[in-house]
Amino acid sequence: MRGLLTRLCCIGVVSLSLFSCDRPAPDSSSSFRVALITPGSIADAAWNSGAYAGLLRIRDSLGASVSHVEALTPAAQEEALRSYAAQGFDIIFANGFEFQEPAERVARTYPDAVFVVNSGSRAAGKVIPLVFRIEEATYLAGMVAGGLSRSGIIGFVGGVELPPVRRGERGWTNGARAVNPAIASRVTYLNNWEDAASGREAALALLRLGADMLHHNADAAALGAFQAVKETEGAYIFGANADQSSLAPDRVVGSAVIDLAHAFLLVAREVRGGTLRSEAKSFGLAGDVLRFVPNPRLAGVVPAALSARVRAAADSIASGRLDPLRGEEPGP
């Protein structure tokens, strides 16, 4: 009897932890239902928190009833997709490149739901990828870093080496090289999104070896990188995915921002209006979803000539004359 009780206890604790759910104000009266699945905590002050803000904006602007769940492992992610589709949700936002294939598998069984894969790779029926050309914003961050670096070394801390993360790093490096062709760009990957202590060690190692400008795409693990920059004299950091100036107001020069909430709302409107087509929705500097946001408190640090060059490059990228992944010299 006692053994059985213990076992039940264990099972209870395990199942409690597999899905930590937030169901913000479930409103069954609304017929428009939208779900979000994140691969990590929505308290990461970056990628997942932006998606959650998007979900809430859809609720507030369109009166949708919304639901959110975190799913960390591939098995849990596919199960979460299946579960929401079976419950008849109209749109299921899946926050990450890793959801592309599971979404395609699940979509075959549930043809009515729209699956929106953030940073997905291809459109397939009602599986719609949102492509954020983050490299366009990180290119601008890189230009500022390349212009400000005294050591000629810049560093990037990546979470997991996914294609969007790599693209962001390429943009950052190419932008810095456009300003200073001799710049050395160092890259460290952590292989996770949560280990903030490792993020700090990675950043400290980069700073020790001479880097003075850092950038990241490591979600919550990057908090450690911000801490490392705060502790190191003369070091600066650039935020990613959200405006992160407030994390270290005297050390964050600017952020490559994706306004996920805005993108979510645009897509949700199209779904509700029945105008969504089966194609990748790509966002760059040309729209108002992607931006490089300077930290106003450090505006004095960036020389006016450099700021002007960055603005010119932003125009070139937005009009398609400059490819941040190829890294041509921005026109004067």
Next chain:
Amino acid sequence: MTDGIELLAGFLAAAVRVATPLLLAATGETISERGGVINLGIEGSMLAGALAAAIGSSAGGPWSGLAAALIAGATLAAVFALVSVHAGADQIIAGTAITLGAVGLTGAVYRAYYGTAGAGLSIPTLAPVEVPVLAEIPLLGAALFAQPLTTYFAVALVPATWWYLFRTRGGLALRAAGESADGARAAGVRVRATRTLAVVAGGALAGLAGATLVLAQVGTFSERMTAGRGFIAIAIVVLGRWHPGGVLVAALFFGAATALQFVFQASGTAVPYQLFLMLPYVLALLGLAGAVGRVRAPRDLGRPERAS
């Protein structure tokens, strides 16, 4: 030349930083395993300690954070002891359940307390304390003897644990409970009470290890931030052969390998970074393989005491 020494000093300081939480957790697990209980829940205790340290420090400064972390780590370990030592449940399953439960629980509490915006970098942290004289040693002194108090405590705990385990009656009773629960009971040792205390002490130290991450390193909490350090600590106990001194060496070794990994990546070589990420684990595996045959776990490790 000076650059070389500076880099070496920075590397050593990083090795000590990485090793500190591992050493605290592994020393606690050594005590627990010497008593015959393998506690996979220390990963959960560590995570709970990290969150408790964040909340405690936000509310009442770093010392409150340390106290809260000790209590949180010990509390989870007490639940584990209740289930495994007293109810006789399988220790591996119970420990895993505690760790998984702690992941969900800390996430929920973190968001309830700080909201989805998170804690930012606003949590008060422990300032490094310089050891008089030793910190004056050129270059290396500042790297090794200007550490947060938790580091000195972790190192001081090593001889203290050794003395307790091998030079006191209490330590003898604990080891007897780990080698042979039946024999120990026949000799008058209260096996369950002894094991429970050992597990709770181990959990408290794991909680302190989590507090180190928050209060002495990152200055914030992030969900799942322990990232498997509890499990690495368990491997370090084996690598250190259930001996406090061996555990110290193994923790420093793992800390050095991890610090080296970051230096390699940051120096921008063409070698794939995955190889560097593997480095600490490969070295640990080699160490474990080298230890096979010459090392023996406490004989009753993992076995609940049978009621008679």
